[in-house]
Amino acid sequence: MNARSDSAASPGSGSTGLALLAIFAAALFVRVVYLAEMGDSALLAAPLGDAAYYDAWARRIAGGEWVGSGAHYLSPGYAYFLGALYSLGFEPESARLFQAVLGALGCVLLASAAGRAFSPRTGVVAGALLALYAPAIYYDGLLQKPALASLLIVLTLELVTRYRAHARGRVLFGAGLVLGTLAVTRENLAVLPLVALAAIWVRPVARARLRDTGLLALGMLLALAPHVVRDRIAGVPAGLPANLGPNLFIGNSEHADGLYRPLVAGRGVPELEHEDAHAIAERESGAARDSMSGAEVSRFWIGRAFAWASSHPGDWLALTARKMWLFVSDREWMDSQSYLVYRAESEVLKVLGPVLRFGVLFALAVYGFALAIGRRAELCAWYVGVAICFASVLPFFVFGRLRFALVPFLVPFAALAARELARRVNASDWRGLRRPGAVFLVAGVISFWPVGELELAESATWTNVATALDRLGRGEEARALHERAARAGGDHADAHFNLGVSYALAGEVDAAREAFERAVEIRPAYFVDAHLEMARAFLAAGDFASAKGLLLAAHAAEPPTAAASYAVGALLSQAGLLDAAEEAYRRAVELDEHHADAHNNLAWRLATRGEEREAIRHFEASLASDPAHRRALFNYSRFLAGNPADAVRDPSRALELAERYRELEGEEDAGALDLWGMALSAAGRLDAAAEAAERAADAWRARGEGHSEAGALARAADYRAGRPYRY
Secondary structure (H helix, E strand, O other): OOOOOOOOOOOOOHHHHHHHHHHHHHHHHHHHHHHHHHOOOHHHOOOOOHHHHHHHHHHHHHOOOOOOOOOOOOOOHHHHHHHHHHHOOOOHHHHHHHHHHHHHHHHHHHHHHHHHHOOHHHHHHHHHHHHHOHHHHHHHOOOOHHHHHHHHHHHHHHHHHHHHHHOOOHHHHHHHHHHHHHHOOOHHHOOOHHHHHHHHHOOOOHHHHHHHHHHHHHHHHHHHHHHHHHHHHHOOOOOOOOOHHHHHHHHOOOOOOOEOOOOOOOOOOHHHHHHHHHHHHHHHHOOOOOOOOHHHHHHHHHHHHHHHHHHOHHHHHHHHHHHHHHHHOOOOOOOOOOHHHHHHHOHHHHHHOOOOOHHHHHHHHHHHHHHOHHHOOOOHHHHHHHHHHHHHHOOOOEOHHHHHHHHHHHHHHHHHHHHHHHHHHHOOOOHHHHHHHHHHHHHHHHHHOOOOOOOOHHHHHHHHHHHHHHHOOOHHHHHHHHHHHHHHOOOOHHHHHHHHHHHHHOOOHHHHHHHHHHHHHHOHHHHHHHHHHHHHHHHHOOOHHHHHHHHHHHHOOOOOOHHHHHHHHHHHHHOOOHHHHHHHHHHHHHHOOOOHHHHHHHHHHHHHOOOHHHHHHHHHHHHHHOOOOHHHHHHHHHHHHHOOOOOOOOHHHHHHHHHHHHHHHOOOOHHHHHHHHHHHHHOOOHHHHHHHHHHHHHHHHHOOOHHHHHHHHHHHHHHHOOOOOOO
């Protein structure tokens, strides 16, 4: 079938215009209905995973923090888009509605672009397919990048096809602006300008190629310029976000299976993954805490990924092949939430999802590729786009919203195939259906072939929703969802562990113990964490004997880790078991010499015992590991200012540390002023010390902390009486 052989009107004619309007109305209708029916669902009660990260980031931007500090961990484009909406008064609910409008507009743009590249009728079918494609409705309703990225992709295709039709170079300037914005929205699509270049370089006139390439590049540079300027102001190298290296390692290591798995189990949200990526990189590199930049951390993980791939080429090739299979699988692979769970909660997705799904789209598109095989030059931009979407995901890992970028490139081919199949059926050309039917069947088998249960979609989704509600202080709702998650995933250790935490917070110690024991049974690595959480519950209930037994068992667990030993020490100290706490802190610093928290706590314990020289050594080690460690700065300054022993007291160093503490906390912070007064008194500047203590008392009073206010006033009186601070 020749895609140009139908007699439909050209794009922009009256009949096509009505069809585009109908596509927009249908797309917007199903998206608004979907959002309305999901309005009361707990699934939209709080943003999850990357969505929570972007929501918090956007609120900071709306509050005036447009530049921020440090390197971006995630690509910033969507954060600024959402921040702009929030600054205009939007909230998550209205932002989702705005995205529904953009999603409907994207369907129209795709219909227009496909109508120009394939045929007007094929374009209309393509727009209708995207309008009713169930995963597209789902992704447009999330506070996630696909809602913006998919619009930018179809807008690029609209501009490129306009250029192909009219050879107007200025259109490519607009395409460059769009592609530059896309590059900072979906960093793995930073090479999508090749789609436009493919359209440019099939032109026969060399001079026009160079001019149009320059216009494309100029548009991209203008779009990228604000982000480059921002990075310069923030004092970080301009470039890709800092999660590039960790993501590459997650997709290429001995533990990789093709899907997203966090660096540390149970810590898959961006904030925690960012912390873990830094902490592990610094520990394994022997660097001090917080001494590596985001770019250095990213390079560390890139090096680890390449080291594994180069030393295990066979395993790497097998893993890449597996990722290709997962990529074309019908399953919408989850990250923090599952499409399948949303589909079970939505009548719109229940109706549309069984047919308008990726497996069907892929099978139709493969047949569409075969139909369009003779038009490779004319459709080169679409073929290049498909190749880029594959190539941009396979080095990393697969999940549904990453793959969704492929959909706008596949839909027109699927529409072409659907029209051809319909034509043959209408003509009762059953013999002619054999070959396309075979192609469709083979592609469908590849996509729908079961790959095993690699994710506990329902349990993991409800666990993540419940955890988000916990953070919002909605404990009763969260507990009900934790219970639902545990019932849904009998072998999901995270669900049982988080249920245990929820019970423990509610004081239901027996139920918490049962949930923790089940979590440890499924995943023995939870042994220490489960014991720590149970100990916290017993401490809150005043049962110190039970807490002590659990903490000592956690301390004896093998293999030991610095983080676990430190946590055990902190809880042992809370329980009043100071000698055991000291032992745990010593073990933590033996396991990790850069553990600033453990050094600080051990130093203060030694200081209270009169072991001043050893205490100084650990205070210095804490600050060497983390020069901005607030508790170490406070404790060490206080120790040097108020120590009764003249040989230990060091007013000059105490003042230096107190000044650093004030810089971090703010010069009018109550604690910082109180500490400043202590250090000033040690230096003999008693009038200034009294003034600082009195200002501290005023600040404590403003915060409603009467006990601290009284302490500051007592110290001020001592300073006025000529008595410096001594602890």
